[in-house]
Amino acid sequence: MKILGIETSCDETAASVIRGKGDKLQVLSSVISSQIEVHRKYGGVVPEVAARQHVLNILPVLNESLEKTGIKKDKASKDLDAIAVANGPGLITSLIVGVETAKSLALAWDLPLVGINHIEGHIYSNFLEHAAEIEFPAVVLTVSGGHTMLVLMKDHFSYEILGETRDDAAGEAFDKAAQLLDIGYPGGPVVALKAAEFKKKGRASDIEFPRPMLRNRDFDFSFSGLKTSLLYKIQKDPDWQKRISEYCYGFQEAIVEVLSQKTIRAAREKGAKTVLLSGGVSANTELKGQLQKSVSEKLPRAKFFSPSPEYTTDNAAMVAAAGYYRALHQKTSSWPEVKANCNSELE
Numbered sequence: 001m002k003i004l005g006i007e008t009s010c011d012e013t014a015a016s017v018i019r020g021k022g023d024k025l026q027v028l029s030s031v032i033s034s035q036i037e038v039h040r041k042y043g044g045v046v047p048e049v050a051a052r053q054h055v056l057n058i059l060p061v062l063n064e065s066l067e068k069t070g071i072k073k074d075k076a077s078k079d080l081d082a083i084a085v086a087n088g089p090g091l092i093t094s095l096i097v098g099v100e101t102a103k104s105l106a107l108a109w110d111l112p113l114v115g116i117n118h119i120e121g122h123i124y125s126n127f128l129e130h131a132a133e134i135e136f137p138a139v140v141l142t143v144s145g146g147h148t149m150l151v152l153m154k155d156h157f158s159y160e161i162l163g164e165t166r167d168d169a170a171g172e173a174f175d176k177a178a179q180l181l182d183i184g185y186p187g188g189p190v191v192a193l194k195a196a197e198f199k200k201k202g203r204a205s206d207i208e209f210p211r212p213m214l215r216n217r218d219f220d221f222s223f224s225g226l227k228t229s230l231l232y233k234i235q236k237d238p239d240w241q242k243r244i245s246e247y248c249y250g251f252q253e254a255i256v257e258v259l260s261q262k263t264i265r266a267a268r269e270k271g272a273k274t275v276l277l278s279g280g281v282s283a284n285t286e287l288k289g290q291l292q293k294s295v296s297e298k299l300p301r302a303k304f305f306s307p308s309p310e311y312t313t314d315n316a317a318m319v320a321a322a323g324y325y326r327a328l329h330q331k332t333s334s335w336p337e338v339k340a341n342c343n344s345e346l347e
């Protein structure tokens, strides 16, 4: 089965074609046009600007994805089996570009269409490379710029949300910390880089950040207090600009510890056979390393997987992967039924 995936939820315009047979998935093309440079000067994504960029990019990105796969446009209706599109959550004006493009193609090529929840897409990024090894029940930590969520996945499309952030998402916390420290955009990669510089020096740090909600019995998170804590610390430190890498290190350590410890507790309590990590923040090597280590030490019978770097931040291969499984289980729609919904819930 061949699936075309389309992703335009936020500031990446992406298209991908994957081939699936049973639990064997192969990415035939994955094209991503990032708008990071466009939004950098504003310090964050500007919805109106993002939507206009998607309009400019969507057809060239689609064209490149199909060409790389060798699919001819006049044969696409035969070469492809379904189209999958991320239809929410996200920025509504951005989502509409991808959804309406996907609907037009489904109408023209008479193909079934699948609307994919963006978070479900991130979860399925793990199935691109590890589908045959993933066993249910799985506990999935999805951490991105817009979401932080712990999900119990009992089977395909059977989700129980165990916990969510009550305020900022983990990626958003990284982005806001970088803004306070004035070190660049997006924040996650720069904070991680600075933190690695400090770690390499092998020095101990006396900067201590709180571990929000770590001891709570529930699986919810809260990261906005960390940003406030950083602000108060640098306001009181006249030399903070000389210790930026140390602040980044402490800030990242706090996020990594809370995320990994709560994930391990959820996996233990729910008897997870697999622990999965996904979303843009899964590109963070400290988080990935810590979670992998904790799973092997504390849950030796469980497996741990996370996506390769190119499938951590927003991409369309993850949307196509979720679409493939939905198509495999005959959960497709016809084009009029799929709508963009910025508040779409994972279900």
Ligand code: KG4
Pocket (backbone or CB within 6 Å): 010, 143, 144, 145, 146, 147, 170, 171, 172, 174, 175, 186, 187, 188, 189, 192, 279, 280, 281, 282, 283, 284, 285, 312, 313, 314
């Ligand atoms: O999944 P994604 O591309 O978009 C959303 O669905 O939100 O995630 C983007 C987020 C940003 O907040 C970015 O700072 C964060 O992922 N991120 C990272 C790293 N790379 C990207 N956070 C921490 N460490 C990284 N290496």
Ligand code: ZN
Pocket (backbone or CB within 6 Å): 118, 122, 144, 145, 279, 280, 313, 314
């Ligand atoms: Zn995302």
